[in-house]
Amino acid sequence: MSEVADIGQKGEVVLAARNVAKSYGNIHALKGVNFDIRRGEVTTLFGENGAGKSTLMKILSGVVQPTSGEIILDGEPVAFASSSQARDRGISIIHQELSLAPNMNVRDNIFMGREIMTATGVDFAEEERQTRLLMEELEEDIDPLTPVEELRLGQQQIVEIARALSVNSRIL
Ligand SMILES: Nc1ncnc2c1ncn2[C@@H]1O[C@H](COP(=O)(O)OP(=O)(O)OP(=O)(O)O)[C@@H](O)[C@H]1O
Ligand SMILES: [Mg+2]
Structure with missing residues (x-):
């Protein structure tokens, strides 16, 4: 090695x-x-x-x-x-064990802990729009509002990758 x-x-x-x-x-x-x-x-x-x-x-x-x-x-x-x-510094890691909240949807998993805020609260529409763009970029047909537990394991891994990419990872 x-x-x-x-x-x-x-x-x-x-x-x-x-x-x-x-x-x-x-x-x-x-x-x-x-x-x-x-x-x-x-x-x-x-x-x-x-x-x-x-x-x-x-x-x-x-x-x-x-x-x-x-x-x-x-x-x-x-x-x-x-x-x-x-x-x-742009370095992200995806562990073998997923770190998603199964009962939350794809959008909320991607923006968990770094929600996009407006003056009145979370900008869910903008988060959903950005989630759609990420899924298009990854060429995955995953609806942002689907609960993660309803996705196949491979799709859940895509959500992890999307989340890492959305924080501007240079090295994944
Ligand atoms: N926290 C730790 N405390 C003590 N020993 C550890 C710790 N983490 C890893 N090791 C030991 O270090 C060595 C390398 O472990 P590591 O998990 O990096 O291997 P790996 O190549 O990822 O193995 P695997 O294919 O099983 O995932 C092993 O002997 C392991 O037991
Ligand atoms: Mg290992």
Whole structure:
């Protein structure tokens, strides 16, 4: 699970791990890991159970902090103390376990915690309009007013992706 560092070459590495290690007590989850994520590309990471895939993704998205090594964003070292700090820099993560409220509709899930407000309250019409645009962008025929629990699992994952995209994620 390693890749040669080459920031500065063509293909533009936007996010990278450099010689990252993570230990939990005497368990070495990661050791000497180099990993590049490039603009406009889908990057796949694979490895056996316990190889450290989730740990690396959590480090790149600020959920956990490395024991040593560096995270490089746009060529500059960064240290994320939390996932919200990573999100502020455009990095979002979608966990395998979904984080949607099943009894709420698609629109309300996408804008949960960051509702669009008018002087008189939540602007549901604008939220619905933006949700429709997101679904068009993702080429998904999902009605914004459908309760999430009525969607198939794959569609629920689309809702998670739409929510991440709607907060201007550069790296998902
Ligand atoms: N919070 C933790 N405390 C202690 N050990 C941990 C913790 N998180 C992960 N580990 C250990 O670190 C190693 C890497 O785990 P990780 O979950 O990153 O692997 P993975 O590649 O995602 O595995 P899987 O394919 O099963 O999802 C494993 O040995 C795991 O037991
Ligand atoms: Mg995992």
